[in-house]
Amino acid sequence: MSNQEPRILIVNGQSVYDKNATGITLQSICSDFQTNSLLEVYYSMGDSLNQCDNKIKSFRLSPKTVPLNYLIRKMLGRNRIENYNSGIKTIDVRSREAKKNTKVKVKSFILGLISNSPVIIKDKAILEEMDRFSPEVIYTLGADIIPLKLARHFSKRYNDIPILLHYMDNWPQTKYAEFGIQKVFYRKLHKLLLEIQNSNKVALVISEKMACEYDKRFSPVHHLVLMNSVQMNDSYDSSINNKYECKQDCVFFSYLGGLHLNRDKQLLEIQKGIADFNCTDTKTAVKLRIYTSKKDRDRFETEFDSEITEFCEYVEHEKVFQEYKKADVLVHIESFDQDLIEFTKYSVSTKISEYMFSGKPILLYAPKEIAVYQYIEDCECGVSVCDKFGMHKAIERLVSDSIYREQLGERGVKNALKKHTVETAYQTLLIACGELLSQSEVGRKLNAE
CATH class of the missing domain: 3.40.50.2000 (Glycogen Phosphorylase B;)
Known part of the structure; x- marks a missing residue:
């Protein structure tokens, strides 16, 4: 596989264009790519910004993609959900404070149930757009069950194209590990994660320390370091x-x-x-x-x-x-x-x-x-x-x-x-995609052509 840009489908639980630290990081990573090499499809449980003037085509899946989430939000209503969240907005679910907070525990359990519920994709217009794009690699931060489910689903839709995971924090060890009753969700998350990693022997991490640890933890997966980059101006x-x-x-x-x-x-x-x-x-x-x-x-x-x-x-x-x-x-x-x-x-x-x-x-x-x-x-x-x-x-x-x-x-x-330059991130992402494609059936067909 040469340094030619593959067509990358970005699949996450938020948009590249969301105004938070993750969105800023994703925008930097994507900024050196040709816009026709990238397509974003995402599912957000809550509100998410999706501007109409994006350089990269970005599509938010329907709220009905996860029917249980849609029904719960419909029943409770926006105001009730916002009032509930306002009291726990500054509490990190993984913190000691969260373990003592009943509201956090209830919310975490409900979100765990939602994440483990069925995913049904009926956005015909989005699927048609994806088919026209014809992705070769899927890029995802993972971090929860739904983004991993979507990544796996779209991989299968396009003849098992490779999935490139990018770990930005230690979520595999901490997600759904906070409260005893959530161990069921923790096991399901890991089963899905290992299924993806067993088929994709290259992944990205955010630091050298993480690369050393994850090379041992997920052996024989090889982890390349792609650190946060800054768009120069x-x-x-x-x-x-x-x-x-x-x-x-x-x-x-x-x-x-x-x-x-x-x-x-x-x-x-x-x-x-x-x-x-x-x-x-x-x-x-x-x-x-x-x-x-x-x-x-x-x-x-x-x-x-x-x-x-x-x-x-x-x-x-x-x-x-x-x-x-x-x-x-x-x-x-x-x-x-x-x-x-x-x-x-x-x-x-x-x-x-x-x-x-x-x-x-x-x-x-x-x-x-x-x-x-x-x-x-x-x-x-x-x-x-x-x-x-x-x-x-x-x-x-x-x-x-x-x-x-x-x-x-x-x-x-x-x-x-x-x-930390955009160029360094770009080259690392190209190398990771190239290694994945060379290992995959899709990649071997592309090289043969």
Whole structure:
């Protein structure tokens, strides 16, 4: 199989164009492909944005594709569902907090039942569009039973074309593993996953650490590393040679994101480290900026010292790079919840690649055992800390040494240009598709032609 683009059918539980971290990642991965090489078909249990001006043709399957989901939502109504969800919106289903919350348990069980219910595809217009497209490979993030069912269904529809799984977090070990009664769903998910992997000996993962672990776990499947990529634009290009713009008598640490999962507590510890430094060094003022939603601001702002911490409005992703440029140090946080560590331990957030391209150093406050901790240390693009003592030392070094900050930022850009470009992601995806096709019956026929 050459580097010629195969026709890829994208099958997920959300759209490439959804405005969330996964959507941003998928858009970057797809951005170097010719638009006629990609087609997206997805099924979303809830509301999902599907714009009409997409570059890639994107089709949302009918809500009736999963009849049980359609019936339950019809019976309960949008308002009742939204009211129920509003009380648990910030609770991650895998967290310790979720295990104590009856509402989360009920919702998780219902979603498990829905995922295991029959899937019936009757969207004639979408199927006709797919037939005209005639896919050669299916790309999916998996992550739940329905996307895997759809991927398998469409694979069989097109003479068992290969399925390329892309693992972005450790969902195989954590999905439906939260509560005892869900073990039935967990076993069904794994049965379906192994069925797909047994027929497709190549998959994609989000980090080197995940590749090492998954090569053992799913042997003989070979896992290629496709990390989060960043679509280069004028803002990113100009940042590579961009020196610090902030005043030298004030150093700004910036955090951009939500304050759920006790991130407010971790940021309070960073504020304490900054306060301690300010007491010992009167020449350089240090400030913390937190860019977050109005809801989080209303809930948490009073916990912080306004003399040190400034709360700023949430920034849309299209404009976020402007705020990166205003910072001296960019802060990233991962949860210390032991149950969430199992989910995130192989992942590297989309923000890390963006931070690297900004040319600013990273202060990571996270558990030592997760992949992103070691990744930042190995790249020497920031400082990883896992406790208050290490964090206080990191703040002192980052504030006191502007040359050190600049060196970390430069190494971040260098690493990003090597591992996090759209071109790197594109080539990795082509290689993975090529390997899958060469192993498949479809691929052998294509090569023979």
